[in-house]
Amino acid sequence: MFNLVYGYETDAIVLNxxxxxxxxxxxxxxxxxxxxxxxxxxxxxxPMRKLTNSRILSVLTAFFLSGIIHEYVNLVLYYEKGIAFExxxxxxxxxxxxxxxxxxxxxxxxxxxxxxxxxxxxxxxxLVISSALPLAHLFLGDYIKFGYFDAVFMAEPxxxxxxxxx
Amino acid sequence: xxxxxTFSIRFDPKTEKPIPVSSAYLVQQLKVxxxxxxxxxxxxSILAPYGWELFETGHEVxxxxxxxxxxFSWQHLANNLFATSKSIAFLKFMQxxxxxxxxxxxxxxxx
Numbered sequence: 001m002f003n004l005v006y007g008y009e010t011d012a013i014v015l016n017x018x019x020x021x022x023x024x025x026x027x028x029x030x031x032x033x034x035x036x037x038x039x040x041x042x043x044x045x046x047p048m049r050k051l052t053n054s055r056i057l058s059v060l061t062a063f064f065l066s067g068i069i070h071e072y073v074n075l076v077l078y079y080e081k082g083i084a085f086e087x088x089x090x091x092x093x094x095x096x097x098x099x100x101x102x103x104x105x106x107x108x109x110x111x112x113x114x115x116x117x118x119x120x121x122x123x124x125x126x127l128v129i130s131s132a133l134p135l136a137h138l139f140l141g142d143y144i145k146f147g148y149f150d151a152v153f154m155a156e157p158x159x160x161x162x163x164x165x166x
Numbered sequence: 167x168x169x170x171x172t173f174s175i176r177f178d179p180k181t182e183k184p185i186p187v188s189s190a191y192l193v194q195q196l197k198v199x200x201x202x203x204x205x206x207x208x209x210x211s212i213l214a215p216y217g218w219e220l221f222e223t224g225h226e227v228x229x230x231x232x233x234x235x236x237x238f239s240w241q242h243l244a245n246n247l248f249a250t251s252k253s254i255a256f257l258k259f260m261q262x263x264x265x266x267x268x269x270x271x272x273x274x275x276x277x
Contacts, residue, residue: 008184009176009191014258018251033257035174088228129250134237136246140253141228144218149249152210152256156203159211 011035020121021128023107024099040066056101063097064090070139078146092138099131195262202259209252218252219245 017031029037044065048058067090074083106112116124143149175184213220218227221241225231236242 007187009187010261011174011176012258013174013261014254018254032254038174086230088230129247130243133243133246133250136250137227137232137242140246140249141226143253144249145226145228149213149218149252152206152252153214156207156210158207158214160215 018129019125021125022116022121023124024096024103024128024131027128027132028096028100036066036069055104059100060094060097063093063100067091067093074142074146077148078142081146083142083146088138088142092132092135095135096132192266195266199259199262199266202255202262206252206255206259209248209255213248213252218249220248221245 011034013034015031015034017027021027021031029041040062044062045058048061049055052058067087070089070093071085071087074089075085107116115127119127177183178185221244223232223236223239223241223245225236225242227245232242
């Protein structure tokens with residue numbers, strides 16, 4: 001991989017998902033981690049689509065696999081800290097797969113058509129992000145708990161204001 | 167570093183060959199990384215004193231203890247929003263940084 005990328009331009013892997021997502025499928029399919037998306041699309045979605053011809057099953061398979069991969073990555077990263085396989089990532093990614101299926105089913109409804117045409121893009125993006133936020137702790141909780149962000153903290157200049165009233 | 171290692175090469179759509187890095191591309195990437203670095207510093211400075219959770223929710227952040235009501239509480243949603251923003255910014259930042267290091271290494275060898 002090192003030799004492969006040596007001296008060549010790379011694609012941006014994150015394309016402003018927080019402020020420009022127009023739907024859950026736009027968020028996961030065109031804005032969030034494009035490399036993983038491409039891998040899952042070619043490795044899970046397309047083969048399952050070919051096998052079953054079911055869009056629903058293919059989407060759920062891709063997200064289920066994504067959840068398993070994330071769970072495995074966390075197991076490897078935090079093995080020494082006693083992390084266990086608890087299906088949290090699978091639940092989070094499963095929920096997002098369901099959101100995409102809901103989008104397929106509901107996007108032709110007049111209310112959603114109206115929202116798509118009349119709401120500013122930033123508001124639509126906020127609504128998209130909000131649909132996944134209630135379960136986002138399942139995805140990010142382990143990173144907070146087991147020190148991922150603490151490791152980031154070590155590499156960043158940070159200004160901390162402390163007050164002592166006692 | 168682990169999360170930033172996944173990146174793909176950009177191909178020229180006409181020639182279908184990888185596009186070599188130019189100095190203009192490098193400057194543009196440095197601008198992006200500079201901006202993201204600033205954003206991350208601000209977000210980290212706000213969240214670090216609170217253990218990455220700005221608002222108290224009464225639950226372990228990585229637990230299954232949250233009820234439906236808890237999951238829709240504004241404190242929980244705000245904490246998740248900050249954590250999501252932070253992870254997106256960091257993923258992007260590290261990916262570009264990692265690539266710039268490789269690119270600079272190439273430049274030093276070539277010139």
